[in-house]
Amino acid sequence: MTTMTYREAIRAALRKALRDDSRVFLMGEDVGQYGGAFAVSHGLLAEFGPQRILDTPLSESAFLGAGIGAALGGLRPIVEIMTINFSLLAMDQILNNAATLRHMSGGQFHVPLVVRMASGGGRQLAAQHSHSLEGWYAHIPGIKALAPATVADAYGMLLAALQEDDPIFIFEHATLYPLEGEVDLSAAPADITKAAIRRPGRDVTLITYGGSMGITLQAADALARQGLEAEVIDLRTIRPLDTQTIVDSVAKTHHAVIVDEAWRTGSLAAEISARIMENAFDELDAPVARVCSAEVPMPYARHLEEATLPKAAEIVRAAEGMLAHHG
Amino acid sequence: MAEFVMPQLGADMTAGKLLRWRKNIGDRVQRGDIIADVETDKADIEVEIFASGVLDKFLVQPGEKVPVGTPLALLREEGVAILSAGTVSPLARAATAMAPLPAAVPTPVIVLPPPVVFPSPGRLHISPAARKLAEEQDIDPASLTGTGPAGRITLEDVQRAVQARTAAQEPPDRQTRMRQAIAAAMARSKREIPHYYLSTTVDMSRCVQWLAQENARRSIADRLLYGVLLLKAVALALRQVPELNSIWKEGKAVPSADVHVGVAVSLRGGGLVAPALHHTDQQSVGGLMKQFLDLVQRARAGSLRSSELSDPTITVTSLGEQGVETVFGIIYPPQVALVGFGKIAERPCCVDGQIVARPLITATLSADHRVSDGHRGGLFLAALDRLLQEPEKL
Numbered sequence: 167m168t169t170m171t172y173r174e175a176i177r178a179a180l181r182k183a184l185r186d187d188s189r190v191f192l193m194g195e196d197v198g199q200y201g202g203a204f205a206v207s208h209g210l211l212a213e214f215g216p217q218r219i220l221d222t223p224l225s226e227s228a229f230l231g232a233g234i235g236a237a238l239g240g241l242r243p244i245v246e247i248m249t250i251n252f253s254l255l256a257m258d259q260i261l262n263n264a265a266t267l268r269h270m271s272g273g274q275f276h277v278p279l280v281v282r283m284a285s286g287g288g289r290q291l292a293a294q295h296s297h298s299l300e301g302w303y304a305h306i307p308g309i310k311a312l313a314p315a316t317v318a319d320a321y322g323m324l325l326a327a328l329q330e331d332d333p334i335f336i337f338e339h340a341t342l343y344p345l346e347g348e349v350d351l352s353a354a355p356a357d358i359t360k361a362a363i364r365r366p367g368r369d370v371t372l373i374t375y376g377g378s379m380g381i382t383l384q385a386a387d388a389l390a391r392q393g394l395e396a397e398v399i400d401l402r403t404i405r406p407l408d409t410q411t412i413v414d415s416v417a418k419t420h421h422a423v424i425v426d427e428a429w430r431t432g433s434l435a436a437e438i439s440a441r442i443m444e445n446a447f448d449e450l451d452a453p454v455a456r457v458c459s460a461e462v463p464m465p466y467a468r469h470l471e472e473a474t475l476p477k478a479a480e481i482v483r484a485a486e487g488m489l490a491h492h493g
Numbered sequence: 494m495a496e497f498v499m500p501q502l503g504a505d506m507t508a509g510k511l512l513r514w515r516k517n518i519g520d521r522v523q524r525g526d527i528i529a530d531v532e533t534d535k536a537d538i539e540v541e542i543f544a545s546g547v548l549d550k551f552l553v554q555p556g557e558k559v560p561v562g563t564p565l566a567l568l569r570e571e572g573v574a575i576l577s578a579g580t581v582s583p584l585a586r587a588a589t590a591m592a593p594l595p596a597a598v599p600t601p602v603i604v605l606p607p608p609v610v611f612p613s614p615g616r617l618h619i620s621p622a623a624r625k626l627a628e629e630q631d632i633d634p635a636s637l638t639g640t641g642p643a644g645r646i647t648l649e650d651v652q653r654a655v656q657a658r659t660a661a662q663e664p665p666d667r668q669t670r671m672r673q674a675i676a677a678a679m680a681r682s683k684r685e686i687p688h689y690y691l692s693t694t695v696d697m698s699r700c701v702q703w704l705a706q707e708n709a710r711r712s713i714a715d716r717l718l719y720g721v722l723l724l725k726a727v728a729l730a731l732r733q734v735p736e737l738n739s740i741w742k743e744g745k746a747v748p749s750a751d752v753h754v755g756v757a758v759s760l761r762g763g764g765l766v767a768p769a770l771h772h773t774d775q776q777s778v779g780g781l782m783k784q785f786l787d788l789v790q791r792a793r794a795g796s797l798r799s800s801e802l803s804d805p806t807i808t809v810t811s812l813g814e815q816g817v818e819t820v821f822g823i824i825y826p827p828q829v830a831l832v833g834f835g836k837i838a839e840r841p842c843c844v845d846g847q848i849v850a851r852p853l854i855t856a857t858l859s860a861d862h863r864v865s866d867g868h869r870g871g872l873f874l875a876a877l878d879r880l881l882q883e884p885e886k887l
Contacts, residue, residue, distance in 0.1 A: 173534055205503075205534050344507050344534060420622045420648055448625040451648040452641065490642060 167350050173343040175317045176206050176282075178351060179324040180244065184214050187242060190328065193220035193229055194246030203248045204284055204343050230256035230281070234263050237279040242328060249295045250285035250337065264333040265308030276331040280324070286339040286377045286427055287475055293463035296471075298427040300337045300376065301434035304405040310334040311405040312358060313376035317347030319402060322356030329355055337404075339377025339427075361408040363415070367397035370485045371415040373438055374425035375401035378476060382425050385481035394489055404434055412438065413445045420451035423484045425476055430458035452488035457481050495544045496564040499553075502533050502540075509533050510558040511565060520548050521571065529565065546570050619646035626651045632658070671764040682826050686741075689867055690821055692857040693874040695881050697837050701852050703884040719837065720811055721781045723856075725887045727809055727832050728752045728774035730876040736865050737830040737858075737873055738806045746829055746864040755805025755825070756785065758792040766792050767808045767825060768801035778887055813837060813854070822859045829861035832877075 170178070183190045192207060198221040201208035211219040222229040226247055233245040247253045253260070260281075267275045287296035303311045312327060312334065314320045320338070327334040364379065365386050374382040379400055386396040397415050401407065416422050422442055426435035439454045460474045499509050512530040522528055527539045528548070546568040553565045619627070619634050623646050627634045632654050639646035700722050708716040731738040731752050739746035752774040755767035768788050770781060791797055808825050813836035820833025835855040842851045856877055860870045880887065 171534060201536065205536070208534075208536065420620075448621045451620040451622040452645075487642065 167348040169348055172317050172320045172345045173206050175321040175349050179321045183328050184218055189242040191218045192244045193222050195222055195248050197246050226252055226255035227259055230259040233279050234277055237277045242278055244280045247283040250283050250299045251294050251297055253283050265306050277333050278331045279333045280327045282336045284340040285337045287464045288341045290468055292466040296464040300404055301428045303335050304434050313337045313404050315376050315379035315400050318349045321349045323358055326355035326358045341377050358403050361402055361411040362400045364400045365398040367395035369394045369419055370421040371397045371419045372423050373399045375404055378425045378427050381478040384478040388482045389485055409441050416442055416446045417449045420449055421488050423455045425457045425481055427459055429461045430456055455484040457484055495568040497542055497566040497568055499559050499561050499563045499565055501561045502538050506533050508558055508560045511553050511555050513555045516548055518548050544568055622648045623651045630655050668762055679823050682823050686824050687862040688859050689862050690859055691870045691874055692855055695854050695856050695878050697852045697854050699882050700884045717778055717782050721778050722884055722887055723834055724754055724809055725778055726877050726880040728754055729880050730873055733876045734869050734873040739829045739864055741827040741829055749806040753804045753806050755808040757810035758789050768792055768797050769804040819855045820857050824859055824861055829864040831859040833857040
């Protein structure tokens with residue numbers, strides 16, 4: 167096991183992929199000379215040269231489209247989009263080409279494209295750099311969407327993504343990059359079909375993914391101090407969802423709180439809530455609760471940004487509210 | 494005095510590692526001079542100072558990783574005396590420890606709106622999980638009081654009702670349990686065992702006379718009751734008809750090597766037990782008397798040993814004290830016979846052509862026809878009668 171940061175783990179996976187497979191290359195804004203807006207690709211240009219590490223113009227639609235073309239042509243491109251807000255400029259390529267070509271060609275074409283991008287708030291980068299739109303991608307048939315929440319998953323899930331023959335999106339919550347953790351650099355690519363139980367518990371299931379894992383585990387600790395044992399599920403893959411793990415846990419705890427940094431309305435949290443209702447209705451002892459961001463464009467001011475984002479105390483309050491009668 | 498702190502070299506930088514100092518203590522530095530190299534997640538960066546003066550003290554050594562804002566060095570104005578090590582502010586020292594940065598503002602308190610609840614009249618307010626359990630456990634949810642939010646009946650409310658019902662159903666007293674056990678054993682006996690009944694009248698004159706003489710020379714505490722003579726006689730008679738001293742096991746009678754007569758003892762609260770007098774045939778009547786008294790006392794105190802309850806090979810029941818003349822007992826499975834005695838009473842009886850008064854007792858045998866026949870049962874009662882005519886040999 168090696169201790170490294172989330173960003174270093176992604177870099178290690180990129181380096182391994184670039185070394186092991188000559189079809190792999192990385193492109194995006196500032197990924198070469200600058201080393202990446204979040205320093206993920208720092209040093210890779212010097213190591214692999216400008217044919218493998220490509221700085222692109224500020225035109226998400228163009229370089230995402232180029233990635234699709236390269237994938238169709240037999241390469242294994244990794245496209246980095248600086249933030250999830252910017253990825254909206256490439257939405258036409260993503261939805262109308264990347265996600266559909268396999269289906270529209272009757273399976274004649276595959277688009278083995280890996281797209282990575284930073285998401286989420288908490289760093290005072292305001293309303294054009296801080297949103298959590300992962301749920302928008304989880305809405306699209308034809309792509310897979312991953313949200314690694316741990317250092318080991320940052321490494322293992324990227325390697326797994328590179329084995330896919332169809333488009334796959336990886337959402338890296340920007341506050342996770344400095345997170346330190348252990349990773350086994352010799353491990354096989356991660357299993358991207360299953361959610362993970364990060365903490366077992368019997369009283370309430372807390373379901374989350376990506377950047378909200380930290381506050382969710384804090385909330386579980388706070389609940390434990392009151393004698394309430396929360397089970398924490400890290401979804402890991404948000405499309406396709408591992409419904410079974412969620413339902414099994416709810417069947418055990420009979421209570422569920424979904425923690426999702428996205429806006430509540432029409433969110434991934436809404437989808438999970440619906441699946442619990444569809445698959446575990448008779449197991450519920452209380453309505454499913456959601457802890458999401460306030461429905462406003464992300465404010466710049468620190469106190470307003472903090473007020474907007476989900477907090478551990480809100481998760482605790484939601485769980486307490488449904489377990490109140492146990493006291 | 495000015496502090497030179499770990500700068501934030503990017504929006505997401507929370508900490509940096511000091512690689513090396515470019516200046517030494519005592520060096521004069523000017524705003525804009527590069528005085529250190531810092532490693533961030535992105536790159537190694539040359540760090541400038543934004544004040545002028547003389548480097549007074551290094552607070553962080555190369556190789557240390559510290560949070561953004563941690564003082565790295567102290568700078569004094571030129572001409573001011575060199576600071577001694579002891580005067581470094583405790584705050585500056587504390588800040589060098591790798592601790593999370595304090596939040597700039599206290600976390601605002603967010604008040605969530607209460608969940609919307611629609612308690613529709615006439616419709617039961619119950620959670621799906623509670624409804625499911627209530628159905629499985631056959632509990633009417635309408636009979637429950639909800640303790641959940643807005644009075645919802647929760648899973649726990651149903652679980653409590655299940656527990657309460659279970660507690661109510663459990664027969665708490667021993668009395669009821671004993672009645673149930675007797676009922677089960679007797680019903681099984683009458684269902685499975687084809688009983689036959691024989692009785693004979695035994696002249697107890699010799700026993701009564703022998704007991705009077707014997708008890709006259711015994712201390713009060715050691716005196717015998719006629720019951721022990723009956724028990725010993727039954728035990729000895731069984732040696733002659735051993736099939737009555739058997740245990741029914743897996744469809745056949747297995748003769749017992751030992752004779753352990755079970756003595757029916759009625760209990761004060763009702764019901765009875767029939768614990769064993771072990772090796773009844775081998776004990777003296779004096780020994781049997783002591784053991785019998787002990788057994789009765791312990792049976793009524795509820796402190797019998799398990800072997801005493803499981804070992805009897807036949808049961809003797811005597812209802813003479815209650816004035817009963819004849820007992821028609823039900824065999825206690827897996828035993829295959831039961832001997833009953835009524836009261837000893839003076840009755841007219843023909844002896845050598847004369848009608849005389851004699852103390853008589855009726856002995857009965859209830860026996861399992863699968864194991865023995867009336868002929869063998871008759872031989873047993875005859876042997877019993879003979880033995881009771883020679884009490885001194887018992």
